[in-house]
Amino acid sequence: MKYLYFLLGALFLSMGAFAQSKPNIILIISDDQGYNDIGVYGNKVIKTPHLDQLANDGVRLTNFYVTGSGCTPSRGSLLTGRYPQRNGTFELFRNNMVDYGHNYTDYEYSVSPERILGTDLREVYIPTPLKEAGYVSGYFGKWDLGQLKRYLPLQRGFDEFYGFANTGIDYYKHERYGVPSMLDGNTPTTEDKGTYTTDLFENKARDFIEKHSGKPFFLYLAFNAPHGASSLDPDVRGLVQAPEEFQALYPKGKTKAEERKRSHMAAVSKMDDAIGNLLQLLKDKGLEENTIVIFLSDNGGTGVADNSPLRGRKAQFFEGGIRVPCIIKWPGTIDAGLVNNDFLSSMEIFPTLLSAAGVALPDSIVYDGFDMIDILKGKVKNERDEMFWEFRGEQAARVDHWKWMKRDSSEYLFDLSKDISETNNLVESQPDVVKMVKGKFANWQKSMAEAEPRGPFKDF
Template sequence: MKSRRLVTVLFALACLGLGYARAAVRAPNIVLIVSDDQGYPDLGIIGTKPILTPHLDRLAREGVRATNFYATWPACTPSRGSILTGRYPQRNGLYDNVRNDLVSYKHRYTAEEYALSPEMTLGLDPKEITIGNVLQSAGYRTGVVGKWDMGQAKRFLPLQRGFDFFYGHGNNGIDYYTHERYGIHSMFRGNVRTQADVGTYATELFKREALRFVDDNRRQPFFLYLAFNAPHFASNFEGGVQAPEAFVRRYPDMDPKERLTSYYAAVTCMDEAIGELLARLDQHGLAQDTLVLFLSDNGGSGNGGNHPLRGAKMTMWEGGLRVPFLARWPNRLPAGVVTNEFLTALEIFPSLVAAAGATPPENVVLDGFDLLPVLGGRKKSPRTEMFWERRGERAARVDNWKWISSPKDSSLFDLAKDIGETSDLTSSHPEIAARLADRFAAWKKLMDATEPRGPFRDY
């Protein structure tokens, strides 16, 4: 009898040990946070503006802040498409914004018109594989909260693109309170539009849904893509950034009617939502096992400028392309480190695949690499080149040289000495300008030769 009991106890201990072993090798949770039009200097920890971002500052103190990090396009849709696919916009096909341009002329779409408009009929090509597809296949519970921006027809929505959960809007902007886009209601739960939360500020809703997603999935590996529309201006005919009055009052020394005040307040409201998410990870004991990434989708707009950078959203200047980036992964990444390594949003997809121990998609060309060893200080960034194209505007960065070309002219800058792009060196270094122009042409030829993708390619 005693020996039988001993065997039973030993078996139980062995099972318990096996359980611990399984728990120890559980894949990490991943939280990817993207803000909208938040400028390079728009973090309190940088100290150049009176903007209040205590929770993002906490992420920076507890992780790594990158100062040399780029989006793939100077506006939202192509930039976010690259984050989700790990591919240049020119490779994944989504190389311009999906937008109904008639709203610029105050046209209010009827439901019938909207159903046939670009915002309802265009989106990320269904052949593209998203990071949601890869992590879902690896056993993750995957969710999107916020701005999807990859199309609104059912075939484009997250539940058909590798995600188990979706609450947010499929187009590239809404009114923060009515959730309409120039008169068309645009908030979704899953594949269905919902008006259940009309009247509640969008950032508050995205916070609520993000917290619920973490609560509901805390016992298994999860991937949360939390894509804010803040601090983008509201997509209504009045324009401007919308922010709750309580957050506007946090800036008593600024004019409450000024757009910049609302911009700061919208950022601070978003920051508080991020803080509550971080607190929920702490509450569930998940912080140590969760990789958190934060970045903006493109350069700042209506934010009082991006000094020391030149330019803003929709431009090829550094102020349109260089964005804030933060990463925290306790015991895996160092705390309080600032890196100036050359990195881009193309690195996010392969980095998340590596962090999850997942298998990269077969026969898919990815344009980035795993940046985690770089953030950890274990290696230098292998990136030496980056290219951008927006309609007639082109740009290339090779090492520290930056070349910009438009139908009007071209210019050359040494970013190692001139991050503000104030001194055009084309005349003094024509051979370097020619070399970068050649590198851009080679990249463009490569992109043109890739398997074509919709919605814009002619094939």
């Protein structure tokens, strides 16, 4: 009998060790941060020492794309591993009347598109299959995939949630154009009103790590920085709010535009400081060596951001709208100090994280990405040689190094191997290439149209 107890004890200990061997996962996403809004990407002005160090400790991706030039479609793809046209979230869940100064009554807002739309409930998010491997999952920050209870994180696979579910808020009042927006789980809350959102989300993330450090965890930290504030106050509306302490890192601007730029950089530096605090917590708790950390922006930066050397900005399919900074650290698996120029995308993150956790992708779901770890390690050739975008009539495709785009009545073709800034339009001189890329785009459109339909925008 004693021998049996010994065996059972050894078995349980080995099971516990196996569970602990699974890497913790921290996925951090910023909001409207430009490609060059990080020091290590070449910016000599902005102060981001912790993101710079994260890149030095891992791999910096320079050729990394998101699926949308705006928040909602990009975030939907990140959590599903699928094109927006396949998962159904290819538009924003947003009320446009606020652009014309309309102040919604409680009832108007409760039945408005921004309030009632959400990603199709048949879509599977990252935390659901991670549960099979014993992970506990927490989401803190901007959600943007539906506000009704059935769409919120706790009903979509996450175990803990604190944040807001719409697209943008005042950093201190936690309101979107006067509408209180913060949620603690499924419950609206104003308890933390007045606390700067970056501090608030950092604190919630710290509490989550402290609480769950003894088992594998998946932490999704979605800062709203450096997105413009959605405020009724004309002096705040559209401004990137930032604490004075971090604004003081940069000289005061002589113009309103320079001041807006200063606030944008200050918000990024404040977010960088929060990330540094979380990375230090991992070290203090002995979790650093067994934690995957991924950082990226949800789309390109706005007019106050630095997207150089890329052309364009958020809401455009020029490179500045869809190529984003991405940094990945996984000690013992990815060598430190790497720079990777492979053509990769945010749709690779879902399969990569499941592979790291030892979980197979669901057989019944078509994924548009793949496990990229061996590519980052330089062991295998990159699988991606094409990617496609479509939003509000604008279209784009990248095939190998060729980038085709249709915007309004104009067509563009660029050779990204020679022209990352998209200055030399080759559409007239390379008709065969244009035909080839447009043919692939048409095939992609056809495959998306034939995919199993998803709401809320498709007619089925």
